[in-house]
Each structure stands twice: as C-alpha cells, then as structure tokens.
Amino acid sequence: MPRVLHLTTLALCAALPLVGAQAEPQAEATLKSAFNKLRALKSYSAQLQGGVNFGGRTVVTYTGTVQAMKPLYLKVVKTQKQGDETSTTQFVSNGKDYIVHSEGDPSFGRDPVNPGQTQFQGQWEGEIDAFFGGEKLLEGREVTSVGEGLVGKISCVKIRAAGSDPRINVTYFVGKADQMIHRSVIEQDAGGGRKAIITQNLTAILANPPLKNTLFAFKPPAGVRERYANMVPVGKAAPDFLLPALGGGEVGLEKTLKEKKAVLVNFWFYN
Secondary structure, eight states, rough: OOOOOOGGGGOSOOOOOOOOOOHHHHHHHHHHHHHHHHHSSEEEEEEEEEEEETTTTEEEEEEEEEETTTTTTEEEEEEEEEEEEEEEEEEEEEEEEEEETTTTTTEEEEEEOOTTTOOSSSSOOOHHHHHHHHGGGGOOEEEEEEEEEEEEEOOOOOOOOSSSTTTTEEEEEEEETTTTEEEEEEEEETTEEEEEEEEEEEEEEEEEEOOOGGOOOOOTTTTTTTTTTTOTTTTTTOOEEEOOTSSSSEEHHHHHHOOOOOOOOOOOOOO
C-alpha cells in the first residue's frame, strides 16, 4: 500500500471541540449566514484543491470533488500526492451507511448514519458539514474577524472560529458577494514550534445541482472486502473453535463453556 499521509492522521476530523466565549457579533453573524446558506440548500457540489503544510513545508497536495444532497447523502473523493506517491480516498454516505476507503487498502470501513446527523468524519470542517448542520455547528465557538483576502478573484472576509483546544483553529474565507465558503484553513500546533496547516479551496461551486441517489452508491473495487464484515453480531452465539494450548494439548470453546459459568476469550498474537 502506498505510504501516503492521510490528512486524518493529523487528528483534524470533522468537528473541533467547542468552547463558550464572547464572539464578535458582526463576524459571528456573517459566518452563521454562510453556514445557514449551505444548510438551506437541497444539493451542493464543488471542486476541491488544497494541501498540508507541516513545519513550513508542503508535504501533501490534493484535488477532488464534493457532492452532497439532503437528507444525508455525501460523496467526497480526494486524490492526494505525497512526493512521487498518490492515493485516492472516498468518503461516501448513501443515507444509511458511511463508507471510507483508500486506494490500496484491501478493506473499507462502514458505520451507520444516524437520523439527524450533522457532521461526517473526514478531511474537512464546516465548509462541508454546514450543509447538514448549519449554524448549530458554531454553538459555543469563539468567532472573530481576521481581515479580508482573495480566493482566486473572489473577494472574501476572513473569519476565525476557535475551539476549546487553543492549539487548533479554523479560518473561513466567506465571499462578500455570494456568502459562500470558498476556503478553509485549519491550523494545529504540532509541537516544537511547528504548525500543521491544512488549506482547502472550493471552486466551481454549484447550489442545488441535479443529483440522484445512485450517485452516492459505493461499489468496492475488485478484491476489496468490508472491514469486520465477518464479525459475530452482538447477541449471537460464538462459533466453536479448537486451538493449541500454551501448555500443550488443545482448548475449545464448547468444552470450556461446559466447565465454567462464564468465559472471557482474549485473542492475541505476536510478530
């Protein structure tokens, strides 16, 4: 499997911890308006481009797409490059399950989607999750204005939303004309005077594009299986097994259950 740095390894997931603080009213109102504009849409799509800067050096660049549809459909595809190696990761919600798979991984993860879910774990923050959560995601955040800037030719106001961890904050670039989020910058103190900075630009933004449910179906590549798919469901009887014992002989589940009232099975391995 390619040794590609996945952005999630930087502990920058969909939601940062929250904190109660006195926000700047105008900045807070502007950011809430941008979050609520996304929340009001029935569907949304955009092109993604960005990268990770660590300790002043760009270590990962990526391009991709995001497509979302109410109530709980999401598809984010990112192709990232680290040195000479590339890898594509898919984040897909089909409304019932949330599936994540990276190119080269022989398995994919699947988690249930909860009704009313407002955030999805991934390499983003409110610039995507606001489509599902709106201003609710800003509750308790310290929101401040940090000036203005351009994303391409789009004039934006820069608004920072801080969490309870002082080492992490997010700056959103909100378009003055359209009130859409065109860039997010996540900064994290990595220790030793270094910072990890994830920048994500959103271009070719479409509000309410025609999307269909079938777009959000996930088809595993050949040879790729679901992770933990063969686990015994909770409440079902475990299958019997017979294994070599450390002191010689064999140990089996059925025989052990007959001798004891309760059995704790601890599977371990070495090397």
